[in-house]
Amino acid sequence: MAWILIVFLIFLGGLIAPFGDILGTKIGKARFSILKLRPKKTATIITIITGGFISSISIGLLILVSEEFRQRLFVDIPLLQKTLDKSKKALVPLQKERKELESKIIQKENELNQLKSSIKEFRRGNIVIKRGQTLFIAEVNSSSNIKLDLTKIYNEADKFVRKIVFPINKDAKNILLWRPSDISKIETIASRGGDWILLIKSATNVLKGDNYVFVSPDLLENKFIVKKGDVITSAIMEKSDLNFKEINLKIKSLLRETRDEIKSKGSQVVEINTNGNFVKKIRDFLQENQNVNFMLEVVSLRDSKTVEPIVVEINIVKIAS
Known part of the structure; x- marks a missing residue:
């Protein structure tokens, strides 16, 4: 579009020049006078006015046909610069956010590739320990020497894990790796008093023959979960539910709720x-009590703490109609 305008202006200038010259010559020969000026000066003034008029028409035509010309002619440069500066400032946090998103995308891609690799290894049967798998459970008593207890627990856990990762190599030692900050946290919590359970879980998938196993220890309060005779869950059986299919479904549902x-x-x-x-x-x-409503209760048969087995039975309680 720009080169068309340039050609048009050159062509227009070529037309204006001879036209103005001819007009000035004719006015000079006619000895036309304005405001008592000499004919020669009058011809010059008329030529100037004619040139300006034709130029104005040219500019008007350009404004009419060219949007680019209008924008360049009437744009407010300071305002445009101010708007541009604001846009640049607004772009800075967006660029920062873009970098953060790109970093997250790269991180997720790495995690995805790692997951794909783990799946392949899992299908090959090479994964011997899964991420999050509990490797070792031990009791920690705050009344004893906590550091000594943790050392013993580490050695026992390390020995146990070595048998999984290196079933043949008996010389391998200290393959468990945990962060010193985790140990400090455990010591701080255990020093408050009470009985605790230390769970040592794998932080990553572990392949057979790996040199190290990264673990994440977790300290839990060794508290009573249920006591003998506690009713953990219960459900009422209506007369309409007294068929063995419904009863089996209800028992399975009760055990899920209990878990x-x-x-x-x-x-x-x-x-x-x-x-x-x-x-x-x-x-x-049911053979002895037909057409009655009754309740199924899941009852604990023993006292059970945090990591101890939960043993239950289901009692049947008749409900008065």
Whole structure:
């Protein structure tokens, strides 16, 4: 577009020059006078006015047909510069945010690649320890020498993990790595008093033959989760539910709720141990008590602390109609 305007202006200038010259010559020959000026000066003034008029028309045409020309002619340069400066300032935090996002993307890509690698190794059967897997559990008593206890626990845990990672090489030692800050934190918490449970979990997936195993120790209060005779969960069985399919579903649901309940209280056990044949017990009850409502109660059979097994039975309680 710019080169068209340049050609147009050159062409227009070429037209204006002879036209103004011809007009001035004719006025001079006619000896036309304005304001008592000599004809020669009058011709010069008219030529100047004519040139200015034609130039104005040219500029008007350019303004009319060229948006770029209008913008360049009427733009407020200081205002434009001020707007540009504001835009640059607004761009700075965006650039910073972009760098942070790019860094996060790179981090996530690395994690994804690591995950893909772990999946491949897992499929090959080379992963012997999974991330987050509990490797060792030990009791820590604040009344004893905590540092000495932690040293003993570390040695026992290291020996146990070596058998998993290096089942043949018996010379390998000190393959467990944990941060000194974790140990300091454990010592600080345990020094407050009470009984504690130390869980040593793997921080990464570990392949067979790896030289080191990074672990994350976690200190939990060794408290009672349930006591003998505690009713952990219960459910009412209506007369319409008195078929063995519904009863089996209800028992499974109750055991799931029981597991969730003890987890919420801090228990670290994965499964619940059950005692007795629930189905037979309920069948015998129904033969003697037909068309009645009753309640199923999941009852603890022993005192259980944080990492101790949870043993339960299901009791049947008749509900008065």
